[in-house]
Amino acid sequence: MDTPLEIVFHNMPSSPTLEGDIRKRVGKLDRLYEHLIGCRVSVEQLHRRHQTGNLYDVHIDMRVPGNEIAVSHEPHHAEKFTDPDAGIALRNAFKAAERRLLDFKRKQRGEVKLHDAPFAGQVSQLYPNEDHGFILTHEGTQLYFHRNSLMQRDFDELQVGDRVHFVETVGDTGPIASKVWRSEGAPG
Numbered sequence: 001m002d003t004p005l006e007i008v009f010h011n012m013p014s015s016p017t018l019e020g021d022i023r024k025r026v027g028k029l030d031r032l033y034e035h036l037i038g039c040r041v042s043v044e045q046l047h048r049r050h051q052t053g054n055l056y057d058v059h060i061d062m063r064v065p066g067n068e069i070a071v072s073h074e075p076h077h078a079e080k081f082t083d084p085d086a087g088i089a090l091r092n093a094f095k096a097a098e099r100r101l102l103d104f105k106r107k108q109r110g111e112v113k114l115h116d117a118p119f120a121g122q123v124s125q126l127y128p129n130e131d132h133g134f135i136l137t138h139e140g141t142q143l144y145f146h147r148n149s150l151m152q153r154d155f156d157e158l159q160v161g162d163r164v165h166f167v168e169t170v171g172d173t174g175p176i177a178s179k180v181w182r183s184e185g186a187p188g
Contacts, residue, residue, distance in 0.1 A: 004038045012045035018086055025094040029062065033101045038063040043086060056086045058093035062101060069104055070174035071097040073140050092140045099139075100175060107170070120183060123162045133158065135166055135177050143168060145177035152181045 005026050007019055026039050039062050046055040060071040073093035121143070124136035131147040133155075143166065147155040166177035 006038075006040040008040070008042045010042065010044035012043070015086070018043060018090065021087065021090055025090070029094070029097060029101055032098060033064065033105050035065055036062060036101075037065065043090070045086075056089040058086075058089045060093055060097045062097065064101075064104065067104070067170075068174070069097075069100050069170075071100055072142055089140075096137075096139045096141045104170070119168060120163065120165055123158055123160050123164060126158060126160055128156060131155070135164060135180070141175075143175060143177045144171075144173075145180050149176075149178055149180045151179055158182075 005023065007014075007022055009015070009018075022041050022043075026041070029039065030036050039060065041061075042059040044057040044059075046057055058073040062069045062071075071093055073089050073096065119137060121135040121137045124134050124142060126133040133145055134142045135145055137143060145166065149166075150158070163183040164180050165183055166181075167179040168175055169178040170176075171178075
């Protein structure tokens with residue numbers, strides 16, 4: 001692997017096992033996209049919980065020529081009641097990173113589909129006073145969306161937990177949901 005790698009652990013001791021897993025997965029990213037300039041992986045232990053274990057937040061920042069691709073895996077509501085594992089959080093974050101890197105590679109080659117397929121997720125956070133919110137994807141990543149991204153409904157009618165479809169695009173700061181609409185049969 002020729003890609004410079006920075007691994008950071010927050011609120012937890014460094015782990016040779018996790019570091020080895022990260023190095024292996026970054027090596028795969030390097031093989032998927034040969035122009036990867038650098039990668040920073042941050043693993044953070046969010047809470048110390050005696051009953052169900054700890055929650056982990058993983059951020060991956062990949063540097064490519066002229067751009068930076070950021071991926072984040074934050075535990076969502078369902079994961080908070082399972083036995084969390086840092087390895088699972090890493091796996092989910094790197095799966096999302098692979099998809100984003102391959103999408104970036106396709107866009108560079110001009111292989112972009114004319115009509116992006118919509119994905120499904122659910123509204124995880126809303127900030128009405130700031131005109132934005134976040135969607136939790138099925139991969140466990142959070143995507144930003146703005147009030148103006150809504151296709152059919154008023155932003156003020158959305159509620160946390162609403163199921164939505166979205167089209168993911170790359171914005172100035174990374175992936176965003178550029179078009180958002182409620183799923184059929186969703187509450188509200």
